Amino acid sequence: MxxxxxxxxxxxxxxxxxxxxxxxxxxxxxxxxxxxxxxxxxxxxxxxxxxxxxxISIDRSGLYNPPEHSHEPTSDSELVKHLKGIIKFRGGPISVAEYMEEVLTNPKAGYYINRDVFGAEGDFITSPEVSQMFGEMIGVWAMCLWEQMGQPSRVNLVELGPGRGTLMADLLRGASKFKKFTDSLHLHMVECSPTLQNLQHCNLKCTEGDNNGENIEKRTISTIAGTPVSWHATLEQVPSGLPTIIIAHEFFDALPIHQFQRASHGWSEKMIDVAEDSLFRFVLSPRPTPATLYLMKRCKWAVPEEIEKLDQIEVCPKAMDLTHTIAQRISLDGGGALIIDYGLNGVVSDSLQAIRKHKFVNLLDSPGTADLSAYVDFASIRHSVEEASDDVSVHGPITQSQFLGSLGINFRVEALLQNCTDEQAESLRTGYWRLVGEGEAPFWEGPDEEAPIGMGTRYLAMAIVNKKQGVPVPFQ
Incomplete structure (x- = not known):
């Protein structure tokens, strides 16, 4: 047998x-x-x-015929594989917001996570990298608010998305002569990138303090002004209970947005899918998505004429939720927040862009190698504040040029020009123009393609403060 x-x-x-x-x-x-x-x-x-x-017969119906396998290395990056894996697992496209979040802050391959992306050698330059005067003027604003708060002896000074830490370093350096102010501060840097945390630690000239013999964990101290520093992944992790001053410079523009396009049956959310050629492409959702609730809220805040003329709308749920958190924190603890970013004081249509090496590139090309950002909807921030609390007030937006000019940047640049070399003077004039000017600098004598472009009117400033403190400077 x-x-x-x-x-x-x-x-x-x-x-x-x-x-x-x-x-x-x-x-x-x-x-x-x-x-x-x-x-x-x-x-x-x-x-x-x-x-x-x-x-004996052979049943071939159950045979598995695998596709031809190439042993050549794939050109897809780990992030691209990850994104395609999400789309395949879902059995359908992902939102633009999900795409942005993965591209910018994926823990292993996100754009901001493992590299220094700022400055001339990076992909873009921010105002603190342009001139020390920017951070100094933010310090003037924070000190004025501290005085309006009654000069409390302990204050949480929070920066959202601190970049290299340049703004905060210049703020402390400029304010270091005002010991009563700097002695009251505890810095809280809200940063998810280990690489940038290390840069911030270095630029703030941090060391480990001894806590005067107290039996608690040693604190990190910025030697610029003897100020304690802590790092957190989110604003919610910053301890509450103290008056709080929050700085958000070019932070809201990187929050993930949802895009909607007008279709025959109404508004449809734009999604990202994988085409037959394995490249990413935009598609429209055939049915309402969860983000539609935020679109409805945004449309309710706008006048009908503003919506009727648009074929596309961008909404940022995370910006609305973050604004709620900020307003509630200020309502309970006192203090204020300053938001400076490029954007509009109204509904934003189609502004999402990708920047690599200071040039605009295709949004879906080589994700993770370019910065993604969108215009900030300042009107939406204002409505979110008003919805969150009756104890806070919102002021602005005003242009960055108006904001910095009212705080005294003109006098500061004149003082710095009194004692500098010709090379330093040229750098100061160029930096000043980039911060407050509009268009190309009229004094520029170098190559046209290198002419400094002013950000003075493209960037807007808005303040959120506890009503007990009155109207903050320079929004009176």
Missing amino acids: LGRLLRQASAARRFAESAIPALSRCSLRSYSSSTESQVPNSTFVEHLEDQAATT
Whole structure:
């Protein structure tokens, strides 16, 4: 019996190998073992016993024919594979907001996570990197607010998305002569990138403090002004209970947005899918998505004429939610927040952009290698504040030029020009123009493509403060 079974099995294998030349022996073994794992052994044995060797037939319907495999290395990055994996797992496209969040802050391959993206050698330059005067003027604003708060002895000074830490370093350096102010501060840097945290630690000239013998964990101290520093992944992790001053410079523009496009049946959310050629592409959702609730809220805040003329709308749920958190924190603890970013004081249509090496590139091209950002909807921030609390007030937006000019940047640049070299003077004039000017600098004598472009009117400033403190400077 056993001998006949073995002979039949051997004959079946020889027949299969000769009848299916396209399958290698390795493939056949793989198929056999997978089949055996699915069919109980007793059934397999009974089936062979009932058939003669000359009448064995092969059922090819269950054979797995794998696609041709190339041993050439794939050109897809780990982030691209990850994004395609999400889309495949979902069985459909992902939102623009999900795409942005993965591209910018994916823990392993996000754009901001493992690199220094700022400055001339990076992909873009921010105002603190342009001139020390920017951070100094933010320090003037924070000190004025601190005085309006009654000069409290302990204050949380929070920066959202601190970049290299340049703004905060210049703020502390400029305010270091005002010891009562700097002694009251505890810095809280809200930053998710380990690489940027290290840069901030370096630029703030941090060291480990001794806590005067207290039996608690040693604190990190910025030696610029002897100020304690802590790092957090989110604003919610910053301890509450103290008056709080929040700085958000070019932070809201990187928050993930949802895009909606007007279609025949109404507004449809734009999504990102993988095309047949394996490239990313935009598609429209055939049905309402969860973000539609935020679109409805945004449309309710706008006048009908503002919506009717648009074919596309961008909404940023995370900006609305973050604004709620800021307003509630200020309502309970006192203090204020300053938001400076490029944007509009109204509904934003189609502003999402990708920047690599100071140039605009395709949004879907090589995700993770370019910065993604969108215009900030300042009107939406105002409505979110008003919705969150009756104890806070919102002021602005005003242009960055108006904001910095009212705080005294004109006097500061004149003072710095009194004692500097010709090279330093040129750098100061260029930086000043970039911060407060509009268009190309009129004094520029170098190559046209390198002419400094003013950000004075493209960037807007808005303040959120506890009503007990009155109207903050320079929004009176």
